[in-house]
Amino acid sequence: MLSHKAKYALKALLYLAEQDENHISRTVEIAEGANIPKKFLEQILLDLKRGRFVSSKQGKFGGYYLIKSKNEITLAEIHRLFDGAIALLPCASLNFYEPCSDCKTESECSLHHGLVLIRDKTLKAMEGITIASLVKK
Amino acid sequence: MLSHKAKYALKALLYLAEQDENHISRTVEIAEGANIPKKFLEQILLDLKRGRFVSSKQGKFGGYYLIKSKNEITLAEIHRLFDGAIALLPCASLNFYEPCSDCKTESECSLHHGLVLIRDKTLKAMEGITIASLVKK
DNA sequence: GTAAATTCTATAGATTTACTAGGGATTAGA
DNA sequence: TCTAATCCCTAGTAAATCTATAGAATTTAC
Numbered sequence: 383m384l385s386h387k388a389k390y391a392l393k394a395l396l397y398l399a400e401q402d403e404n405h406i407s408r409t410v411e412i413a414e415g416a417n418i419p420k421k422f423l424e425q426i427l428l429d430l431k432r433g434r435f436v437s438s439k440q441g442k443f444g445g446y447y448l449i450k451s452k453n454e455i456t457l458a459e460i461h462r463l464f465d466g467a468i469a470l471l472p473c474a475s476l477n478f479y480e481p482c483s484d485c486k487t488e489s490e491c492s493l494h495h496g497l498v499l500i501r502d503k504t505l506k507a508m509e510g511i512t513i514a515s516l517v518k519k
Numbered sequence: 520m521l522s523h524k525a526k527y528a529l530k531a532l533l534y535l536a537e538q539d540e541n542h543i544s545r546t547v548e549i550a551e552g553a554n555i556p557k558k559f560l561e562q563i564l565l566d567l568k569r570g571r572f573v574s575s576k577q578g579k580f581g582g583y584y585l586i587k588s589k590n591e592i593t594l595a596e597i598h599r600l601f602d603g604a605i606a607l608l609p610c611a612s613l614n615f616y617e618p619c620s621d622c623k624t625e626s627e628c629s630l631h632h633g634l635v636l637i638r639d640k641t642l643k644a645m646e647g648i649t650i651a652s653l654v655k656k
Numbered sequence: 657g658t659a660a661a662t663t664c665t666a667t668a669g670a671t672t673t674a675c676t677a678g679g680g681a682t683t684a685g686a
Numbered sequence: 687t688c689t690a691a692t693c694c695c696t697a698g699t700a701a702a703t704c705t706a707t708a709g710a711a712t713t714t715a716c
Contacts, residue, residue, distance in 0.1 A: 383603070383604055383606070383607055383608065383609075384607045384608055385703095385704070385705090386704075386705065386706090387704085387705080389608060389630075392630060393630065396629060396630065408660090408661070408662095409661080409662075410661090417621045417622075418621070419705085419706065419707085421706070421707055421708080422705065422706050422707085424662080424663080425706090427662090428662085428663070428664085438661095438662065438663090439661090439662085439714085440661070440662050440663080440712075440713045440714060441660075441661055441662075441712090441713045441714025441715065442658095442659065442660045442661055442713085442714050442715045442716075443660075443661075443714080443715065443716095444660080444661045444662060444713080444714070444715095445661075445662085446662090457633065457637065466520070467520055469520070470520055470521045471520065471521055471526060472520075484554045484555070485554075492533060492653040492654060493526075493529055493530065493533065493653060495653070496594065496648045496652065496653050499644070499647075499648065500594065500641075500644050500645060500648060503640060503641070503644040504637075504640070504641050504644065507636070507637050507640040507641065508637060510636075511633045511636065511637060515633065516629040516630060516632070516633050517629060522672095522673070522674085523673080523674060523675090524673085524674080545691090545692070545693090546692080546693075547692090556674085556675065556676085558675070558676060558677080559674070559675055559676085561693080561694080561695095562675090562695095564693090565693085565694070565695085568694095575692095575693060575694090576683085576692090576693085577681075577682045577683060577692070577693050577694080578681090578682045578683020578684065578691075578692060578693075579682085579683050579684045579685075579689095579690065579691045579692060580683080580684065580685095580691075580692075581682080581683070581684095581691080581692050581693055582692075582693080583693090657716100658715100658716090659714100659715090659716090660713100660714085660715085661712100661713080661714080661715100662711105662712080662713075662714095663710100663711075663712070663713090664709100664710085664711070664712090665708100665709090665710090665711100666707100666708085666709090666710105667706105667707085667708085668705105668706090668707080668708100669704100669705090669706090669707105670703100670704080670705085670706100671702105671703080671704075671705095672701105672702085672703075672704085673700100673701085673702075673703090674699100674700095674701090674702100675698105675699085675700090675701105676697100676698085676699080676700105677696105677697085677698080677699100678695105678696095678697090678698105679694100679695090679696090680693105680694075680695075680696100681692100681693080681694070681695095682691100682692080682693075682694090683690100683691085683692080683693095684689100684690090684691085684692100685688100685689090685690095686687100686688085686689085686690105
């Protein structure tokens with residue numbers, strides 16, 4: 383399941399993607415438009431900025447805007463930024479790999495192999511969902 | 520990501536699936552064989568029993584054994600039993616559906632649609648992974 | 657200088673996770 | 687019938703995580 387943070391991030395990105403080119407959106411505007419708690423959204427937008435999905439203009443008349451094409455922002459990326467690994471266990475993860483401490487036996491290898499299959503399919507599916515694909519309902 | 524509970528459940532089921540027909544496995548035997556904390560495993564086995572994946576024999580020389588074919592126990596079922604919904608949000612879930620309180624707008628519908636696509640693909644993938652498919656490494 | 661906005665740090669409350677503890681109930685066999 | 691072995695059940699607990707909220711610092715336009 384997605385965390386609220388990831389869900390809010392997607393909704394915020396959708397909101398930004400629906401605005402006119404060159405429009406700068408204030409946090410409060412996004413918060414009201416997408417129904418997200420404002421102070422929580424502040425943190426999320428900063429995370430999105432650190433992840434290079436959006437950029438900001440500070441000060442009066444400042445706000446946020448997309449810097450990555452809505453065709454190139456995928457669900458997979460947002461999941462990784464806010465909720466971490468897409469794989470079901472760290473030992474099956476590409477970007478968050480860790481060996482499993484309790485997996486030394488035969489059954490471990492088997493589990494691992496199945497989870498890598500799942501990861502591949504889920505990842506491919508998630509990479510197919512972009513902000514653009516969501517906007518054009 | 521899978522919880523430890525779900526991971527341990529899978530490992531315990533794998534252990535049981537690898538035993539001879541009619542063999543009854545004690546909790547401590549599974550715990551040592553699959554490297555799972557024993558008292559934690561007790562709870563997990565009870566959950567698996569309530570879920571009708573295993574049954575037990577009580578008293579001296581008791582233990583656990585599979586009652587569902589290892590070809591019919593899927594990762595999807597174990598995920599649902601221990602970790603709940605497979606979908607990324609409750610509003611996209613088949614078995615754990617709940618409407619999203621904050622989703623009243625256009626962007627909600629869009630998000631929903633994409634997440635249903637993901638759910639369908641992930642579910643199909645998870646239903647393809649059975650205990651039997653994991654045993655025969 | 658002032659107002660409006662982002663940015664940063666801290667923190668609080670609730671929930672969940674991953675166990676652990678301790679005993680009760682059941683059964684087999686001596 | 688006693689005893690040991692085993693499953694069964696309920697609590698509790700420490701740590702982490704999640705979901706925010708608070709407040710002040712910084713930046714910018716005018």
